[in-house]
């Protein structure tokens with residue numbers, strides 16, 4: 001048998017030799033495309049990975065978070081929906097990163113380094129048309145998760161169409177995530193006025209309960225402003241599509257502060273990009289939602305579902321999707337059913353409240369008349385869920401609080417006929 005084994009070893013050896021991974025060749029490119037959009041100066045990553053020394057210094061941490069699948073925080077499962085700007089590590093990239101660390105992190109031949117990318121500055125999409133900044137600095141309490149909403153008047157005197165939204169954290173050591181909402185009801189301002197400090201506390205949403213609000217007014221006046229959240233990075237909508245920014249609407253910015261042992265002052269800004277060409281189509285956010293939730297105490301896999309039927313004359317295309325649950329959520333998926341045929345549009349099977357995002361389809365998904373969107377949410381209300389905020393356990397219903405739940409997907413659509 002021996003000669004055979006020998007032959008096989010020889011046959012594999014050249015492949016192994018050429019696979020010696022270097023920073024110059026592979027790792028610099030992997031880190032640039034999968035990590036550095038957040039891990040760069042001024043962004044939300046707590047450390048920068050822009051050069052060799054940074055990456056080497058943090059190698060033990062990088063190894064741990066990559067092995068455990070914590071980073072990069074791209075949530076949609078592979079194979080269910082194709083999304084723009086996806087930054088999950090491919091299996092071979094993950095293998096390269098880990099074997100490079102195991103092999104002592106060689107630089108390799110510096111001639112292989114990618115050409116230096118031009119520093120994009122603070123705003124990845126370029127200078128915004130409108131920048132809204134928190135009126136005053138805010139210092140969140142130390143050592144806990146703080147969810148705070150800030151009301152930002154736009155000062156615009158005509159309605160606008162918005163193609164993209166980005167956030168500039170004021171203090172990236174404590175700002176973990178930001179979601180931008182719109183309020184035309186005036187509720188957010190009242191909540192703000194009641195609280196002496198800047199903004200007001202808010203957890204699951206900006207405080208105007210979409211479960212009770214008039215649905216058509218919600219859709220027409222807008223509710224989300226692109227839903228910038230760090231689980232998906234900012235990008236422009238397809239050309240000719242815009243989100244309406246009503247001149248009377250206020251932007252409500254929900255900031256999640258994650259302070260640990262240190263706190264500090266933050267003054268975060270939001271950058272708004274108007275459509276460069278005429279917006280032929282308005283993006284509407286449709287909530288596919290189940291508000292009649294009742295999640296029994298102790299149930300480890302409670303399921304709630306919701307359906308949205310597409311009526312004749314309301315044929316539409318789905319441009320993006322923003323799934324949303326709270327801390328008991330473990331799994332969320334949106335499925336389409338067209339003429340009896342089912343297809344999964346998005347699946348997140350390791351839901352994490354802290355990594356939400358608006359995920360944009362590479363190709364908008366056509367929904368003809370009589371087709372359906374279906375939402376399925378799964379919750380773990382047992383003691384085995386380390387995120388369960390209730391002790392003792394309790395039955396959980398719909399609501400905005402940390403101990404309440406939601407089962408919701410905002411689906412960004414354009415209608416074929418208007």
Ligand code: HEC
Nearest residue numbers: 034035038044045046061062065071072073087176230231
């Ligand atoms: C979408 C933004 C984003 C991307 C992309 C991203 N990170 Fe992070 N990373 C963060 C934020 C925010 C934190 C701090 C808060 C947290 O850990 O949740 C963090 C924390 C970390 C930490 C420290 C965590 C700890 O427990 O010590 C490491 C190490 C890390 N990231 C490595 C990476 C690597 C490696 C990649 C690419 C393979 C990556 N990150 C991609 C945003 C990002």
